[in-house]
Amino acid sequence: MQYEGVLTKMQTEFGNPIQYYLVFEDSFLNVNQLLDKNLEINFVGYQCLNCKKKKKIFRQGFCYDCFYSSAAVGDWIMKPELSTAHLGIQDRDLGYEEKVQLQPHIVYLALSSEVKVGVTRKTQVPTRWIDQGANEAISIVEVPNRYLAGITEVALKNHYADKTNWRKMLTNNVEHVDLVAERLKLENLIPSEVQEYFFLNKNDLYEMHYPVLEYPTKVKSLSLEKTPNFTGKLTGIKGQYLLFEDGTVFNIRSSEGYVVTVTV
Template sequence: MEFTIGIGIFSLSLGFLKIRFFFMNYQGVLTKMETEFSQPIQYYLVFENDFINMNQLLDKTISMQFVQYQCLNCGLDKPIYRQGFCKSCFFDIPQAADWIMRPELSTAHLDKEDRNLEYEKKVQLQPHVVYLANSSDVKVGVTRKSQIPTRWIDQGAHEAIEIVEVPNRYLAGITEVALKDHVSDKTNWRTMLKNDIVDENLVEWRERLKPYIPDEAKEYFIENNTETNLEFPVHHYPEKPKSLNILKEQSYTGKLVGIKGQYLIFDDDTVFNVRANEGLVVQISL
């Protein structure tokens, strides 16, 4: 009988019958899954020294166990507060400043520092896109141009379109704020995961919202483009999605039947939001 950790083989001899079981163990800190825009979307769970192509695990049983915390900034085993950071890091580092979630608060274009002006200029003073995405319903959002279509994939949008491309984050932020009075800026994660959605004509939505774009951003309106369609690797959508709290449960085993947005979908309607659990070290067994 032999047993090894990592990629290994469990062999058991019973007289003339020898049974061999193959298994794999991965361990690392969770960060949002990396993606590749293809039909369907390809998903990768990336650890420090390894990665898993999650599409290859569809219809396979996997086990996940919580090991410890690991702040994505300081690397310490401290409870995660938000966005993968411990509490002290969250209130200190520029990667977690208010303008991340509220781009209209950006000030780098004024040469005004919030937490770290060098970092803020690097992120804020680059092309940003205001877009419409249909994941649970039509919503407006903001992202760096370099994050298209990654942002749409992460939100589980099956269709999306750019409507404004501006030179900095502030202009994108005030445009989003103006349009939020006329279209949602939120995704209903349950509706998105159930795939209980309706196709929309996003070109018509773009034209409908054009009059509400602030004067400062009107010149950046995108006149002629078409929507992008996305296909997710889902074999079975959950009827009543129930979110897995791996901290509370400590471990979970289930058959993976789909991946959408940043969610893993299992055959018992359990769903696990990888991005919402950034900073947790887990062990995954196949």
């Protein structure tokens, strides 16, 4: 059976194991059902997720022009401390920025490769942690806007990584750390204006269980631009990656905006 469409990040459903779905305009595919089966992926072209034009993807599923004009990819997305909507100051589109920035945000610790600190909107829990391939995650603070979350993350970057080592995450080479105990160390490290939001004793440790038959010992990343036709046996799904028997891994998130055919 063949499916065709524009890649967007896989939609997920929290469970044991997590369920993954590839969603196209006219169809969808439960990827869990493809485990231990051969999967063929063919690169067809590009379609910008913003303007829908068949233009080469620059970053995050957007063409060059949209990446530098759309409010959805402003600098404050990657650097929450640059958020200014709480001051009524526009970056690209104040209406959009108020909608996204002025809502509850969570600062968290996650175990994906090592302990990492991060920020997400409250509505994205636990989706954000699943997308990162975290085995466990726990909230540190819940704050009313993205700026306060950002300055908290900046303060904690001196003590924790803020990026995931994707190779360690995909080989499941993750050192166990007691995140509940780790959170207890943080009260005096977060900014004074965030102290009142600190979760000291909240019991909200999440554990994620991924549909993986066997973890690879070494991984090599699939680029559709370099390898436009790929066939392999699917042995797992973790984060936003498909894992194949030969150690090839395919990052769906970084391939957003690519038009593909998927043959099962």
